[in-house]
Amino acid sequence: MKNALLILVLAIGFSSCSKDNDDNDIAQLVTAQLSFNHQWDGEDIDIFNSSAIQYTNANGEMVSIERLRYLISELSFEQTDGTIIDIEGYHLVDIDIQGALTFNTGIEIPAEQYTNVSFRFGFSDTANIDGAYTDLNVVNWGVPMMLGGGYHYMQMEGSFINDLNEELNYQFHTIRAAENPGENVQNTDTSFTVNLGPLNATSSGAVVVNVDLAEWYKNPNVWNLNELYTMLMPNYDAQILMSQNGPSVFTRGVELNP
Amino acid sequence: MKNLAYLFLIGLLISSCKSEDDDNGYTATPATLEIPALFAQLLPTPNIPQDNPLTEEGIALGRKLFFDPILSADNTLACAACHRPQQGFSDQRQFSIGIDGIAGTRNSMPLQNLAFNSSNTFNWNGSANSLEAQGLEPVTNPIEMHNTWANAASEIEAREDYRLLFEQAFGTSSIDSTLVTKAMAQFIRTLISGDSKFDRYLQEEATLTPNELNGFNVFMDESRGDCFHCHGNPNNPLWTDNIFHNNGLDAVITDRGRGDVTGDPRDFGLFKSPSLRNLAFTAPYMHDGRFATLEEVIDHYSEGLVFSETIDPLMKAIADGGVQLTPQDKADLKAFLLTLSDPSFINNPDFSPPN
Numbered sequence: 347m348k349n350a351l352l353i354l355v356l357a358i359g360f361s362s363c364s365k366d367n368d369d370n371d372i373a374q375l376v377t378a379q380l381s382f383n384h385q386w387d388g389e390d391i392d393i394f395n396s397s398a399i400q401y402t403n404a405n406g407e408m409v410s411i412e413r414l415r416y417l418i419s420e421l422s423f424e425q426t427d428g429t430i431i432d433i434e435g436y437h438l439v440d441i442d443i444q445g446a447l448t449f450n451t452g453i454e455i456p457a458e459q460y461t462n463v464s465f466r467f468g469f470s471d472t473a474n475i476d477g478a479y480t481d482l483n484v485v486n487w488g489v490p491m492m493l494g495g496g497y498h499y500m501q502m503e504g505s506f507i508n509d510l511n512e513e514l515n516y517q518f519h520t521i522r523a524a525e526n527p528g529e530n531v532q533n534t535d536t537s538f539t540v541n542l543g544p545l546n547a548t549s550s551g552a553v554v555v556n557v558d559l560a561e562w563y564k565n566p567n568v569w570n571l572n573e574l575y576t577m578l579m580p581n582y583d584a585q586i587l588m589s590q591n592g593p594s595v596f597t598r599g600v601e602l603n604p
Numbered sequence: 605m606k607n608l609a610y611l612f613l614i615g616l617l618i619s620s621c622k623s624e625d626d627d628n629g630y631t632a633t634p635a636t637l638e639i640p641a642l643f644a645q646l647l648p649t650p651n652i653p654q655d656n657p658l659t660e661e662g663i664a665l666g667r668k669l670f671f672d673p674i675l676s677a678d679n680t681l682a683c684a685a686c687h688r689p690q691q692g693f694s695d696q697r698q699f700s701i702g703i704d705g706i707a708g709t710r711n712s713m714p715l716q717n718l719a720f721n722s723s724n725t726f727n728w729n730g731s732a733n734s735l736e737a738q739g740l741e742p743v744t745n746p747i748e749m750h751n752t753w754a755n756a757a758s759e760i761e762a763r764e765d766y767r768l769l770f771e772q773a774f775g776t777s778s779i780d781s782t783l784v785t786k787a788m789a790q791f792i793r794t795l796i797s798g799d800s801k802f803d804r805y806l807q808e809e810a811t812l813t814p815n816e817l818n819g820f821n822v823f824m825d826e827s828r829g830d831c832f833h834c835h836g837n838p839n840n841p842l843w844t845d846n847i848f849h850n851n852g853l854d855a856v857i858t859d860r861g862r863g864d865v866t867g868d869p870r871d872f873g874l875f876k877s878p879s880l881r882n883l884a885f886t887a888p889y890m891h892d893g894r895f896a897t898l899e900e901v902i903d904h905y906s907e908g909l910v911f912s913e914t915i916d917p918l919m920k921a922i923a924d925g926g927v928q929l930t931p932q933d934k935a936d937l938k939a940f941l942l943t944l945s946d947p948s949f950i951n952n953p954d955f956s957p958p959n
Contacts, residue, residue, distance in 0.1 A: 397870055412917050442847070477839040480648045484722055486845040488837045490824040501833075503917035515917040576920055579826045 375454035376551035378431075380421065380465065382439050382447045383599050384414075385558040393441050399505055399513070404564030407571045409516070410504035411559060415440045416520075417487070417499055419473060420466035423455055423545070431455050436469070438482065460545040463553055467592055468499030468537030474522060493524040493579055494533040502562070508572050516575035518562065520592070523585035534582075536589035540596040554599030561595040562588065630775020632659035635790075637719060640798030642806060646839050650719035650793065656736060656786045658793065661773035664958070666791030668769065669784060671957040675756050676703050676749035683742070683788070684957070686712045690950050692882035693795060698893035706747040709859065711893030714886045716879060716949065719793035723846040728875045728891045729861045730848060735792055739785035753781040760784065797881050797949035798841060805943070806838055812943065819940025822933045829905070829927060829937055833918050834877045843881050843944060848874035849916040852909035852926075853890065861891065873914050884945035898938045906934060 384393040386401045396411040403409055419436035437449035468474075476495030477483060487497050502518040523534040545553060563569040567587045578584045635658040637650055652658060669675065673682040686700035687693040693715035699707040710728050718726070724733050732738035742748045743756055757779045760766045767777035774783050802820075804810035812820065822829040824837060834851075836843045848862040850873040863872035875891040889895040895904065907925040909915075920927055929937065949955070 477646055480646060481722075483646050483839040484648055484720070484842065484846075486833060486836050486840055488832075488839045490826075490832060490837060492821065492824060505917060512923065513911075515915070515919060515922065517918060517920075577827050577830075 374457040374548075376457045376547050376549070378421065378423065378433055378451045378453045378455050379552045380418065380437075380449040381552060381554050381599075382449075383554055383556050384441075385556055385560075387560045388558060391559075393447075396441075397504065399507060401560065403560060403571065404568045405570050405572075407506045407508070409506040409571065411441075411502060412505070413442065413501060413503040414559075415442075415487075415498075415501045417468055417482075417497065418449055418465050419469050420464075420539070421449070421451065422464050423460045423547075424462040424464075425456075426459055426461055436473075436479075438485070438487065455547065455551055457548050457551070460547055463542040463545045463598075464539055465542075466537055466539050467596065468520070468522075469497060470537055471522065471533070471535040474535075474537075489521050489579070492527050492529075492531065494522060494531045496522060496533075499537055502559070506571050506575065508575075514575060516571055517578065518575075518588070519579050520588045521579055521585060523582045523589070524580060525582045527580045534586070536585050538589060538593050540593060542596075542598040550601065552601055554601050556597045556599040558595055558597070562591050565591055565594045567591055632661040632773055632775070634658070635660045635663055637794060637796060640796065640803065640841075642803055642841050643717075643720065643796070643798050646841060647720050648722055651722050651724070652719070652793065653734065653736070656789060658790050659773060661769070662787050662790040663794055665769045665773045666787035666789065667955075668766075668958050669760075669788050670791055674759055674763075675743050675751060675784070677751040677755065678703050679759075681749055686748075687715050689952075689955055690885065692716060692797075692885040692950060693955075694886040696887065698888050700748075702745070702747040703750050704747070708747055710891050711888060714879065714882060715792055715795050716797045716881055717795070717842055719796065720842055721846050725846065725848075725876065729863075729865050730876060731865050735789035736782075736785045739788045740781060743781075757781060757784065795949075795955055797946045799948045800881065800944050800946040802838075802940075802943040803841065803946070813939065815936045815939045816943050817940075818933070819936035819938065822929065822937045823940055828929060828933060830918070830920065831905075831937075834916075835880050842879055844877045844879040846876065848876055849918070850874050850912060850914045851905075852911070852915050852919045852922060853894070853904070855910045855912055857912055857914070859892065870914060873912060874916075880941055880944050882945050882949060883941050885950055898941060899934070902929065902934050902937055905929075 384391050393411070393414065399408050399410040401409050416439050417436055418439065421433040423431040425431065433451050433453050435451065438446065440446040474496035476491065477488070482497055489496050489498060499520040503516065505513050505515055508514055520536065523536050525532045525534070542553060542555065567590055569591070574584050637658065671682050671684045673679045675682070681703050686695045688695060695712035698711060699709065700712050701707050713728060718735060726732040726735060726738040732741070743751050743753060761777065761779040766779065770779050770783060771777045773787060801810050805812050823831045834845050834849060836845065848871065854873065857873035860872045862874035863869065883898060887896060889901045895901050905926050906929040909919055909922045909926045911922050915922065
């Protein structure tokens with residue numbers, strides 16, 4: 347009886363980290379998880395202490411980062427046989443919320459090699475359904491219907507010094523681009539997929555993503571904050587330019603404890 | 605040893621099934637919130653703590669306590685004296701007056717839809733992390749009720765009617781601050797406002813005038829009012845983001861606001877965005893009630909912004925004083941804002957003093 351109890355306890359203990367394959371072998375599992383590490387021009391920054399005007403963008407303007415939120419969706423892991431493991435759900439990274447720099451999916455995936463890990467910045471058009479996500483509604487993540495509704499992709503805000511040496515606020519908000527704001531608005535999906543490359547997840551499903559915020563201002567379009575710093579949501583051309591600059595922002599970081 | 609192992613497992617099973625309010629084996633009548641259809645569709649489920657479930661008896665007790673001056677040291681001041689139903693559970697005075705005739709320094713916050721506040725910050729500076737915690741401070745604050753909890757609890761416990769009500773709500777007549785604030789938090793969670801003209805417009809049960817519609821567009825237009833980033837949109841019927849901003853009121857910060865709680869200089873002068881519901885009843889406006897009218901509020905965002913170190917990056921055109929609305933847009937914005945008021949809320953008999 348003592349042995350039976352021991353087996354029961356052990357079974358409970360292992361049930362959270364293994365699953366039965368068809369041949370009854372025990373496959374190890376790891377939790378899929380993304381952690382976001384913020385940088386400026388390739389150097390790590392303390393994103394919790396970024397509100398002073400201290401970063402210089404490609405156009406030579408000094409900027410601060412006071413508020414930063416962005417949405418990640420469609421996380422997926424590609425197995426070596428080409429099978430894609432899609433992780434349901436989305437995550438709002440928010441530098442003002444403890445723990446929100448990590449997207450802990452709570453989903454377990456096989457501990458093995460993957461040929462690619464990818465995610466989407468923002469929502470695809472099919473997922474970008476106005477008012478559909480209660481947790482995003484309550485944090486004012488919505489986009490006005492005059493711009494097509496749905497949700498923001500990113501809100502990056504702070505101050506900068508303009509060419510007249512004045513301190514101004516900027517609101518670098520990305521949404522799906524909206525042409526003809528109003529009743530006949532037409533949208534262009536400006537979300538994009540980020541491919542992080544292969545992952546050895548034999549011991550951990552944690553992936554570090556470097557987020558180089560300086561890239562929003564330089565690659566391929568050098569951003570002139572003096573001209574484009576506010577009211578960017580209804581600016582179709584600005585949204586296209588931001589979308590073009592976005593993909594180089596996100597790269598694979600180094601996992602410290604693989 | 606075997607028996608010990610059995611007991612351990614059985615104990616684990618039992619502990620995972622036991623509810624928090626079973627401490628003394630008593631369970632009051634479970635109650636549910638009346639959630640408007642729009643809220644049910646658009647908002648997360650209300651934030652009810654596991655250790656303070658809603659019950660019919662708890663809500664009734666909280667209501668009685670809310671309107672009873674027994675919590676104040678001289679039995680003259682009830683919660684409802686500064687959170688008046690007819691003022692949207694706020695106070696028409698700029699600063700409420702405590703039992704010693706001393707005025708506070710901030711305008712009384714309206715109490716509405718707080719069950720849906722998932723940020724777990726309450727008060728203008730977010731000093732309380734739950735409604736239960738929020739109820740503790742005013743009783744002992746020397747410029748408010750100026751009492752001690754020991755005295756307040758003792759006075760309540762001396763009353764036979766309260767002993768019975770606490771017995772019915774919590775299964776005990778041993779009264780303390782924890783149970784008092786639990787009961788009041790239950791009542792406050794029932795204060796739901798979701799039947800404004802705009803709510804009905806969204807459900808195609810009312811129409812807006814052209815001026816109200818233009819005001820709504822001013823509110824939602826990033827190139828005009830851009831009010832929605834802090835105060836929400838039709839998909840957030842709370843009409844607040846429940847976070848903290850410096851909205852450009854003062855060049856020199858004299859009230860640290862959120863900074864008093866966090867100690868972080870970056871939070872100096874930040875206050876919680878108030879909900880825009882029931883503005884028809886909740887004047888005066890801003891954390892210090894400095895504006896008597898909505899016209900003054902709108903003028904502030906249009907031409908009155910001033911720079912300070914912690915001003916929110918969402919504040920625009922500060923050098924010009926703000927977003928420079930036209931007189932027509934200002935008038936229409938006010939008309940729209942008033943459509944967010946809900947007379948049925950302030951006249952709800954369930955929210956009035958009990959007999």
